[in-house]
Amino acid sequence: MITDLSHDLALDTGAPVNISRRRFLMAAAGASAGAFVLGFGLPIGQARAEGAVVTPGTRVAAFLEIRADGTIRLQSPFVEGGQGIFTAMAQIVGEELDADPATFVVENASPGPDYKVMGTGAGRRITGGSNSVRSSYATMRRLGASARAMLVQAAALQWGVPVGELTTAPGHVIHAASHRSLAYGELAKTALDLPVPAPETVVLKDKAQFRWIGKSVARLDVRAKSTGKAAYAIDAKVPGMVHAAVQHAPRFGMEPDSIGNADAIRAMPGVHSVHLLPGCVAVVAERFWHARRAVEAARVNWREPADPAAIRAMPADFSTEGFAARLAAADGPGDVAEHVGDAAHAMTTAASVIRATYQSQFLNHAQLEPPSALARFNADGTLDVWLANQAPDLFVADIAQRTGLTAENIALHSPMIGGFFGRHFKYAGASPYPQAIALAKAVGRPVKVIWTREEEFLRDTLRPMAVVQFRAGLDAAGLPVAIEAFSACEGPGEGQANRRGDKLDAAALEGVTGKQYAIPHRHIAQRYVKSPMALGYWRSVGHSMNDFFYECFLDEIADKGGKDPYDLRLHLLADNRRLSTLLKAVAEASGGWKAGPYVAPDGSRRARGVAMASPFGSETAAIAEVSIEGGEVKVHDIWQAIDPGTVVNPAIVAAQVTGASALALSQLLVETAVYRDGVPVARNFDGYQVLRPDRMARVHTRIVESGEKMGGIGEPGLPAVPPAVANAVSRLTGKRVRAMPLAGQTVNA
Amino acid sequence: MIKLHVNGTLHTIDAEGETPLLWVIRDNLGMTGTKYGCGIAQCGACSVMIDGVVTRSCVTPVESVADKAITTIEGIEQDPVGRRVVEAWVRHQVPQCGYCQSGQVMAATSLIKAKAHPTDDDINAAMINLCRCGTYTTIRAAVHDLAGSAEHAA
Ligand code: FES
Ligand code: FES
Numbered sequence: 001m002i003t004d005l006s007h008d009l010a011l012d013t014g015a016p017v018n019i020s021r022r023r024f025l026m027a028a029a030g031a032s033a034g035a036f037v038l039g040f041g042l043p044i045g046q047a048r049a050e051g052a053v054v055t056p057g058t059r060v061a062a063f064l065e066i067r068a069d070g071t072i073r074l075q076s077p078f079v080e081g082g083q084g085i086f087t088a089m090a091q092i093v094g095e096e097l098d099a100d101p102a103t104f105v106v107e108n109a110s111p112g113p114d115y116k117v118m119g120t121g122a123g124r125r126i127t128g129g130s131n132s133v134r135s136s137y138a139t140m141r142r143l144g145a146s147a148r149a150m151l152v153q154a155a156a157l158q159w160g161v162p163v164g165e166l167t168t169a170p171g172h173v174i175h176a177a178s179h180r181s182l183a184y185g186e187l188a189k190t191a192l193d194l195p196v197p198a199p200e201t202v203v204l205k206d207k208a209q210f211r212w213i214g215k216s217v218a219r220l221d222v223r224a225k226s227t228g229k230a231a232y233a234i235d236a237k238v239p240g241m242v243h244a245a246v247q248h249a250p251r252f253g254m255e256p257d258s259i260g261n262a263d264a265i266r267a268m269p270g271v272h273s274v275h276l277l278p279g280c281v282a283v284v285a286e287r288f289w290h291a292r293r294a295v296e297a298a299r300v301n302w303r304e305p306a307d308p309a310a311i312r313a314m315p316a317d318f319s320t321e322g323f324a325a326r327l328a329a330a331d332g333p334g335d336v337a338e339h340v341g342d343a344a345h346a347m348t349t350a351a352s353v354i355r356a357t358y359q360s361q362f363l364n365h366a367q368l369e370p371p372s373a374l375a376r377f378n379a380d381g382t383l384d385v386w387l388a389n390q391a392p393d394l395f396v397a398d399i400a401q402r403t404g405l406t407a408e409n410i411a412l413h414s415p416m417i418g419g420f421f422g423r424h425f426k427y428a429g430a431s432p433y434p435q436a437i438a439l440a441k442a443v444g445r446p447v448k449v450i451w452t453r454e455e456e457f458l459r460d461t462l463r464p465m466a467v468v469q470f471r472a473g474l475d476a477a478g479l480p481v482a483i484e485a486f487s488a489c490e491g492p493g494e495g496q497a498n499r500r501g502d503k504l505d506a507a508a509l510e511g512v513t514g515k516q517y518a519i520p521h522r523h524i525a526q527r528y529v530k531s532p533m534a535l536g537y538w539r540s541v542g543h544s545m546n547d548f549f550y551e552c553f554l555d556e557i558a559d560k561g562g563k564d565p566y567d568l569r570l571h572l573l574a575d576n577r578r579l580s581t582l583l584k585a586v587a588e589a590s591g592g593w594k595a596g597p598y599v600a601p602d603g604s605r606r607a608r609g610v611a612m613a614s615p616f617g618s619e620t621a622a623i624a625e626v627s628i629e630g631g632e633v634k635v636h637d638i639w640q641a642i643d644p645g646t647v648v649n650p651a652i653v654a655a656q657v658t659g660a661s662a663l664a665l666s667q668l669l670v671e672t673a674v675y676r677d678g679v680p681v682a683r684n685f686d687g688y689q690v691l692r693p694d695r696m697a698r699v700h701t702r703i704v705e706s707g708e709k710m711g712g713i714g715e716p717g718l719p720a721v722p723p724a725v726a727n728a729v730s731r732l733t734g735k736r737v738r739a740m741p742l743a744g745q746t747v748n749a
Numbered sequence: 750m751i752k753l754h755v756n757g758t759l760h761t762i763d764a765e766g767e768t769p770l771l772w773v774i775r776d777n778l779g780m781t782g783t784k785y786g787c788g789i790a791q792c793g794a795c796s797v798m799i800d801g802v803v804t805r806s807c808v809t810p811v812e813s814v815a816d817k818a819i820t821t822i823e824g825i826e827q828d829p830v831g832r833r834v835v836e837a838w839v840r841h842q843v844p845q846c847g848y849c850q851s852g853q854v855m856a857a858t859s860l861i862k863a864k865a866h867p868t869d870d871d872i873n874a875a876m877i878n879l880c881r882c883g884t885y886t887t888i889r890a891a892v893h894d895l896a897g898s899a900e901h902a903a
């Protein structure tokens with residue numbers, strides 16, 4: 001049979017069945033009956049029913065389960081996708097709880113108000129913006145301290161001694177006077193019945209007493225990830241499950257009318273059923289391979305959307321080359337993003353003026369785990385969904401809307417993610433869960449949809465492309481007095497909204513705006529150019545390209561003024577202690593600043609470049625050393641200094657800086673998403689280049705803890721690297737690099 | 750019916766002979782440690798060992814390995830070299846998201862089994878799987894550690 005569900009977005013599931021949310025939570029956490037648990041004391045469903053207002057991050061029971069054997073289960077508000085957040089959460093909570101992070105088992109918490117720990121009040125919950133630790137640091141510490149207070153209280157009751165006589169050692173409450181001690185696991189059952197102390201009564205540790213925060217604690221997931229035991233959404237399975245593969249519309253917005261060879265497809269080996277869905281056709285089979293083979297063989301008749309503009313449909317004449325030309329031709333004053341002094345006037349009185357135009361490319365996320373979703377409707381009317389996601393509550397709300405189920409009847413499981421980099425926010429048409437839900441409904445069995453790499457590259461959201469026109473005025477001493485930038489682009493938020501907002505999309509120009517150099521006259525504006533491209537957040541978002549533009553142009557200013565690029569930066573940061581310290585730190589880490597070109601011990605000609613960035617609350621500075629080998633840029637070393645204010649785990653910081661540097665090199669050296677005739681030219685890693693091991697550089701991370709407000713870690717390691725490398729290449733070749741990627745451009749030493 | 754020797758156990762598989770080994774391992778055998786990343790031998794996430802040699806299972810027809818010894822990541826610690834590789838991966842804290850790491854561990858194990866002390870060139874030639882998280886330098890450090898060699902400056 002062929003079911004046509006392409007118009008059937010809201011599925012009728014009948015009357016919602018009353019079900020305790022607690023059951024979901026218990027199941028999601030794998031809590032076993034009979035364990036001595038400190039946790040799940042108050043079912044969240046019940047709390048809601050009673051109209052209780054939840055202050056996120058305060059109910060210990062929603063977060064912690066201490067088992068008889070001393071292991072501690074922690075529900076993390078943030079999803080693990082390689083950034084090490086589960087380990088960081090165990091360190092932060094463990095520090096105040098006084099429990100070794102190694103004894104923690106951390107899981108991604110179910111959706112719910114308890115876990116909206118970002119910010120104050122009602123809060124929100126996403127994993128992104130390099131915001132997890134910095135937004136929840138105080139809350140999660142207080143949570144650990146509250147739990148510790150409850151355990152101490154429980155011991156005091158059991159022993160009949162005053163709380164003041166008790167101390168803790170990792171995993172134990174101790175009464176020194178009587179040489180007694182009780183393991184947390186032994187106390188958890190009693191502690192469960194005690195009230196959670198008021199947050200403001202809880203005393204936090206002094207930084208000097210930290211045992212785990214600030215240390216390179218081993219990651220909790222490394223062994224599981226080295227032995228294939230870590231389970232991702234793509235690995236999810238439930239009894240009775242069938243598999244599905246899809247063929248997406250070649251261009252977003254098109255809909256399937258019919259399948260020309262439907263009978264042949266249905267007759268293919270293993271095929272269970274064939275379906276028309278919104279924007280795709282799907283084949284369900286007992287085995288994924290059968291589903292895939294069949295769906296790829298389908299000859300689908302696609303129809304163009306009735307109202308393309310309303311849904312940001314991709315037209316047949318769109319090409320990245322053509323769009324780049326449109327961006328380059330954009331004119332006019334644009335909308336002002338940053339305006340200080342009078343740049344236009346300063347240009348007229350400047351001793352010299354320089355101009356340059358810079359360009360970036362569209363980029364795929366290309367996370368290694370392709371999207372997948374498993375959906376199961378249960379006999380009691382509830383729905384389980386397994387899905388990689390960075391914002392569980394938003395996805396639940398959307399699923400509720402699609403299915404007519406209430407949020408209480410939807411259990412969203414968010415397993416570890418096989419890389420995200422911004423891929424798993426809620427983007428229109430970019431996730432397989434609507435397909436899995438529709439198919440599970442249609443076939444009456446649990447369905448797992450896996451997108452092949454080819455289908456993923458057809459529906460991924462891309463990092464925006466921009467063309468920036470710069471102008472700078474220099475004084476007689478060769479120092480910049482004015483800088484002007486007009487960026488023709490569309491920000492990721494504007495792309496998602498499919499329109500220009502009332503306010504500027506801050507993510508569009510960040511990194512051209514917000515620079516710290518003391519240039520008295522600045523004028524930065526956006527020339528909004530709408531595109532049909534599906535845009536998304538890509539690791540370090542606007543900073544991923546904008547710091548490249550600005551920092552490379554700053555080197556051009558230095559050249560024009562006859563200044564060394566490092567000296568010029570230091571001069572422009574003379575009044576900024578934090579950033580000049582950071583810049584000196586990276587120079588020192590690299591063995592002292594030298595631009596080159598010079599001849600390395602192996603006989604190769606090399607040069608170095610420097611660049612800085614202020615991304616996501618952190619500050620970074622990078623120096624790169626390059627040579628040219630066989631017409632290709634070889635990046636030997638990257639030294640990067642990062643100041644995130646305060647550090648929780650230095651080894652994880654170094655790993656994140658290294659990983660971000662790899663992505664930075666990838667976009668500068670090789671990576672670009674090209675569209676012709678409305679479709680991506682590359683649909684897999686044979687055509688879409690990502691950094692391979694032979695092009696990776698050594699990365700040396702220097703952490704500078706200024707003690708300033710805590711900043712992010714996951715993304716900040718990226719933005720300074722492309723300009724540092726590009727500036728080194730320009731120095732070496734004598735020819736400015738003004739566009740990414742370098743692949744396709746000629747480089748000669 | 751196809752007979753497969755996986756991690757020392759004999760399985761009888763009901764699949765067409767041209768089915769990629771990857772999907773037989775994941776779907777028929779339910780062993781999901783071996784990952785799908787591209788399906789066209791580009792990324793290496795699906796790497797397994799066939800008679801000790803690293804092989805991309807997404808392009809390996811199952812019928813071609815019927816009489817061979819297949820090692821997947823689930824069986825890696827049964828292999829003395831594999832066990833050493835896993836320990837090196839833990840020691841160097843290699844994985845980030847971890848999705849590519851089953852394949853990376855396979856590639857390293859196959860390399861060290863073939864040559865206990867690989868040169869830089871051997872390592873470059875063998876460790877070619879993609880890692881989007883950028884663990885390449887840590888992987889190299891772990892392999893050098895296993896090989897008992899220092900990394901050469903490049
Ligand atoms: S999945 Fe086999 S090489 Fe990528
Ligand atoms: S660790 Fe994430 S792809 Fe390699």
